Amino acid sequence: MQVTTKTLPPSLWRVRMHLWLKGMGQSWSTFRESPIGVTGLVIIVFFGLLGAFYPIYPWFMGKIAWDQETIQKEGIDLNIVYNPIFGVGNDPLLIKGFPQPPSLRHPLGTNADGPDVLAQIMYSASREFLLGMMAALITVIIGTFIGAVAAYYGGWIDTLFMRLADVFVLFPPIAFLVVVSALVQRAGIEMTHMLLALILGLLFGFGSITIVLKSQALTIKVKPYIEAARVAGGSSFHIIFAHIIPNILPLSFLYMMFNVTTAIFSEAALSFFGLLPSINMSWGLMLFRAHTQGWILGHQGAFYWWVWMPPGLAVTLLCSAFYLVGRGLDEIVNPRLRKR
Amino acid sequence: MALLEVKDLSMHYWTRKGEVKAVDEVGFSLEKGESLGLVGESGCGKTSMALTLLKLLPENAKILKGHIFFYKEFQPQTANALLGEMVNLVPQKANGRASTLGRLTRIEGEKLLVQPARNGATKAPSPVSFSFSEIAQVGLDLVPLREERMQRVRWKGISMIFQAAMNSWNPVYRVGDQILEAMQTHLPKTSVQQSKKRIAELFQMVGLDPRMMERYPHEYSGGMKQRAVIAMALSCDPELIIADEPTTALDVIVQDKILREMRQIQKQLHMSMIYISHDIAVIAEVSEKIGVMYGGKLVELADTQTIFERPAHPYTKALMSSFPNLKGEKKKLEALPGEPPDLISPPTGCRFHPRCPYATEVCKEKDPVLEVRQPGQVAACWNPLH
């Protein structure tokens, strides 16, 4: 038989791309069969669209809810009317001091100061996403790397990281974050979304995820293909990056989804405590304001539901959506859960 | 006297990828006290066969057609228990009547009324009546049997030794207590004292010190665990034991010892055995009859001696010539080309034809059926070796 080198594909990356797409396609068809995961994904897409449509929101509202003549006559700037942070503009129908109920102009009403609630929700959505994803990504990168290294080398490296994980797991995260936020304020550093993502990522990255990923890496470490790679002359670096990490990556990805939930929730909690003054708008902050102004627990709190229910629901839904997607992915990552 | 008769049995699995035709139109019968060996490669359906016989099937599996008759000598006092079940009535030989398959609908005095199966006929056939004295044997059909009835057949009627059974001991209970629990569930009338005495006897029979009953599984070696599994399988005095790869995980010296002991116990208790293994050498040592399975089908069934001297099916021959031997002269082994068939989309016609050196056109089109090649030997092949 002849050696058939000529028929080999000309470029490896194209084949790899094709294989990767095929693999993704298969994973997608498995994922699609999980109703939980699809529900989560639909909610995430919904919030994604919400965030993406924020820039055209004033323009859109101007088209459907406003009389063009009034806009011209009164000189109303819709970008100010729908500014989520400060803007009321001169909307003649609004009375300041009390939240306005939902209307065509303000689909979810306004808060007591006048800004549009839906605009605030939409504006915050993309920031929540960014924060959650960044924090989860940092967590997972740290967790995967430490998990793989601790499992591969064992010994004192393992002990060090596992004890460190114990310490991080031991701390109540919210209380710890309260202290960190205070220290950051005190140091005069502006607490942006990015910095918060970094802090959350680091906090959870050294925590329980390293323990989980390490135990997964340990099951990979004893596989004969690791020995085969060593016999071929592969260095520790090669084995960790070419064999151990690719095999724990699906689990990492799964944990990333769960960590998005944790990060978004942590941000909401910190904002609710009013601990993030540099972040001028978020769902947590909306809840914080509604609470401090007495619209939640005040004598007629439940009456003004549009002030606190939309942000509360948004946090709950988005957090659970990522969790649900994680559960859906679980069925891909752990084939044992899969129905035949 | 037949103990087990399998007729035209098909069992398929439904998986994500498609329908797996794991057992397809298999038929054989087993006499009392006889041992049958089922041999074949992994994925040929031999373990599925065992699970089907015991009806221990996962949710995605279904028996499509066929019968599994588990025969008993007819006793009038036990007839009531069979009421409403599908049975195969075998009349006394001198009687001249044909055996009848149908649902036992009524017992009238000394007579049994059987409603035969419709078998595609538009009108239901009229009930057939048998007097008690006419009937020699009653074969209970296990296929349509309800689960709670089936549980009574398992362990007491048909018992099993599975491949991974030695690793299934619960580590926190004493081995003796675990066997005792199984006995108490299946034979609730026996007292604990009696059961314990029986377990001690069984331990002695399988070559274990009865004092080992009080020990925990981790104190047992691999061979001892497997011996205890055998003792457990024997605990309810079954008439048939299905042993699926009973010694595969064991070292050769232990394997040899356990196989010899099993053979001895089988002879001593006049029990029937079905051994399932991929190792034809093991099968040859313990069974009187050998069935060769390939791609979900039984391709050859014959006496051990016959199958070794004059195999009729090309696959049987290939299987035997690809086994290295410790005795006799050393010769180059012939490898069978190709791979075992995919049971989701098996080859058309004879499932062996893509790998068969004797394949002709007819093999690709038509599925061969089991035909008698010589007394005591049947094979399913269009071009048999003799």
Added chain:
Amino acid sequence: MSNPEQTNPVIIETDRSTSLVRIQNLSKTFPVASGFFRKGNSFIHAVDDISFEVGEGEILGLIGESGCGKTTTGKLLVKLETPTSGQVFLKNTHVEVKLPKQKAGVAKATSAKTKAISLVTSDGFADIAHLRGRSLKLFRRNVQMIFQDPYESLNPRMTIYDICAEPLSVQSIGSLMEREARVAELMDLVGLTPPETFLFRYPHELSGGQRQRVAIARAMILNPSFIVADEPTSMLDVSIRTGVMNLMLELREKFKISYLYITHDLAVARYMCDRIAVMYLGKIVEMGQTEDIIQNPQHPYTRALISAVPIPDPSVRRQPMELKGGVTKPINPKPRCRFYERCPMATQRCATSDHPPLEDKGSGHSVACYEV
């Protein structure tokens, strides 16, 4: 031998021989964690003072029951484990020894600090036990291993091409095009044809036999002179197994490769091997030409082992030999014959003397037993 002043490899004068691998007094012990408190005084003697040679193009079979140390021996030979004591010499091994830094003018004996001293014989053998760095990497090209379980020895997330090309890429051999050509050539060689239908598939899409062929291709791709095959066919089906065994024999003919063929199946060993070494609890108890051992076993353990193998022929009646007890673990073994507890012909001498040495009983058939 270990002269602390010596900075260059220690050269040992030996007779020239045709062997490729030479093992001398090789031992490996593992500490046992005993009970709640870890005491450092219990050791499993997995491999205990064994010596043998494997000739060029020869297949040596290592036979034994599970837990007898045959896999550990294999791993020692490919340096997946480092021996506790003893040497593994391999022909044509390249040894680089770092010269210790010398302080101005004074030749200081710093090598006392370097624990590892590389031993090299005058006929081109070098001890692989303490190779590291570049020497180790070069040694890896020469010696490969095939593993038992074809389902576990291939990374499920790599394509067949990536698996086979991995040794080339970690050894930085050839360009991308050359690697592709080499992998395709190997696929052809191991019977996975046409190669392009297999190259970009994942292991789970292949059958057991095909996977084991991939594992053989991976082991062969660096053109090794010695392959340790750890039960390569024990998990394969009968009809597939023969093909893989025949392939390994063909490769031996073609490339003059030597194998250490580890197996528990005597019939397979008889088919594959030129010589057989029987191991029991870390010791080699009998070694010789395959037919010599099979037809005329001397050691009681070998005799029991052979008598227990089922024969696929109902007309043959075996006479099984009874052994007492079962296989134990060689934890701190007593200084007597390892087989003493189970031996049907044990005498007082076996109990009081050390484990018997492996003695040549003529024509290369050696036995470690006082009573033979």
